[in-house]
């Protein structure tokens with residue numbers, strides 16, 4: 001991953017003073033998971049370009065388990081992190097250009113205070129979210145934004161475009177502002193942070209956002225995404241931002257209540273969803289149930305408590321998630337009789353698997369939206385054609401309801417790993433097509449508090465053979 005900064009006001013070699021990096025001396029910095037190299041690709045009185053090149057070691061990354069999926073397996077070794085402009089780049093920037101970011105310039109202090117013509121180029125910036133988000137983040141800060149996109153593979157145009165872009169920002173700004181904008185907005189676009197997001201991230205966000213974040217039209221989204229969608233942190237950040245930006249006499253002394261609305265709603269929603277699934281299983285008189293994409297085993301735990309379920313299986317594609325399920329369910333410590341009722345194993349619902357057969361019912365709760373849409377047909381066959389239980393229960397978010405989540409913007413999905421989210425109509429159309437194709441009937445249930453216009457947060461289909 002590469003960041004270049006170009007300065008074009010003669011003598012352009014002043015860039016060396018501003019960045020505290022000598023144009024004639026390449027430098028290498030050791031980072032936690034690799035190296036950062038700084039050098040100049042052009043040096044002349046008219047134009048000077050500094051390059052920050054990050055060389056992340058994927059093996060080291062996987063061993064440290066930082067910035068990886070956390071799920072173990074091949075993904076930890078084969079992922080995009082070494083090649084894209086992620087939060088690693090932000091960390092490297094503060095390490096390598098820390099002094100420039102704080103606005104200091106020992107030899108030419110007047111330059112650091114001045115808005116000057118700069119161009120920054122970020123190569124392979126991962127961007128999650130709707131089209132136009134890059135413009136909406138950088139343009140209000142005064143940049144002319146040029147975006148180059150890529151198609152994933154020119155031999156397979158149907159795969160569409162990649163989510164990585166090369167972005168060029170041009171503007172007349174102070175260098176420290178340019179660096180701080182990039183520092184904050186890269187992880188906002190990437191939405192993937194390689195380190196745990198805790199309270200000290202608020203301090204970083206406020207420090208690097210000083211002077212521009214409070215008035216940015218997308219400040220909610222920036223804080224929400226930077227703090228990895230942790231509502232409580234975002235509220236705290238805004239309280240502090242208000243305090244900082246307000247004159248002392250205007251400051252309120254009363255503490256604002258923490259709004260924990262979203263997570264709480266989610267908690268209730270989880271419980272409601274699982275309760276509804278159990279009820280549907282009981283009314284279908286299912287005794288043997290397989291939960292595919294079981295996650296940490298919340299549904300399995302409810303099923304275990306109910307004697308009417310004689311045989312219970314949990315499947316997940318992720319081994320580490322299964323380990324957590326085993327822990328949570330305390331499988332080791334269950335009495336023998338109970339232990340015989342439950343079986344956990346690793347598998348994928350897009351591959352035909354004999355172990356999926358022999359159950360009265362299969363549940364697939366909040367899983368299909370994690371599959372690439374072109375893998376859905378494989379999933380349909382695996383479950384409805386080959387495993388073929390009497391009852392199949394599938395639940396997925398109802399996209400229309402997202403308007404109620406105040407911090408989701410148009411086009412945002414509820415979870416960064418969701419590949420799609422469907423409206424009620426889209427889900428119905430899909431479910432009815434599958435039912436007809438494989439000889440099932442299907443009825444629909446809305447889960448969670450909703451309204452007539454947008455429906456409920458979760459939608460569920462109950463298929464019966």
Ligand code: SAH
Nearest residue numbers: 293294295316317318348349365366367370
């Ligand atoms: N059903 C659980 C977990 C939902 S999260 C609940 O309602 O709480 C989605 C889960 O699906 C994750 O645990 C993920 O590892 C799993 N998953 C994603 N793709 C899968 C696949 N192809 N096969 C099986 N499980 C998958």
